[in-house]
Amino acid sequence: MGDKPLRWEAVLLVLCAAVFVAGAATTPGFTDADNIGFLLLDHTAVALLALALLPVVLVGEIDLSVASTLGLCSALTGVLWDAGVPFETIGPVVLLAGALLGAVNAVLVVGLGLPSLAVTIGTLGLYRGLAYVVLGDGAVTGFPENYRPIATDAVPGTFLPFSALLVLVVGAAIAVVVHATPVGRALYAIGLGEQAARFSGIRVRRIKFALFVASGLLCAVASLVYTLRYNTARADNASGLELVAVTAVLLGGVSIFGGRGTVLGVAGALLLTAGLRNVLLLNDVTNEVQNVVNGLLLIVSVLVPVAAGALRARRRTAPAAVPAPVPEEARR
Structure with missing residues (x-):
């Protein structure tokens, strides 16, 4: 690689190898096939939330309500199932609800021009509170057995869970959009400079609105997987997972200011955090630790890019070396 700086994706690959x-x-x-399958299954919801966040962060915004959206959609799933609604009907209704919750964020951020950090902190609490209003403190269980294997079982003959396969499909689709389409180039352009992107003819508001709606929709997908996996709908489902998802996105090299990052980097960060979590679980480390x-990891994921940027800026602005004056004796 010569004098080029090591790409962050390569660093993550080395860190993943070290953890494993x-x-x-x-x-x-740790290396048993069953445990690797559990490792992937255990991180499915986090992976889907991180993939929902990725395009939003690329344009310089944030959505901290992803886990609360999952919780509210899970609560809605439980209420509908308890009311006798067929699961075939519940799925589309929950997906629509997730998209609507994302649209609420979009209206507040894009339509009213409010900062996404403040808005989604607010909806984080709002959606979680609504989940308790919808379902209360109880739980709904007994979801249909013919759907549960989608969220719990592995592909026959492999250790790869069906839900992990879903993550791979979603991740591949997002990678194609982000890295191989004009829409993806627009995302980076908006993140690097919203005003310049607007002057270039990019429909900034429309794209941001669509990203928040897509984020809510993907959170709804994650809620169905999460609910079926644990066979329970609760208002506190996925509580706290928003920070794990944000950590994966930022640790994956996506700039919190937008305009930089890759799907591959986020995938590497997800694998790294999944491996660390699994090692800690197998060693009976408490949730607090x-x-x-x-x-x-979240602090490091923010600190490292800032420090690297400051170092690059210092190198660019360093004054050129001034040659030492030639002594008078040497000039004679």
């Missing part, structure tokens, strides 16, 4: 090698060496059962680790 350390896990195999220190944790019995896991939260500490996740918080540290």
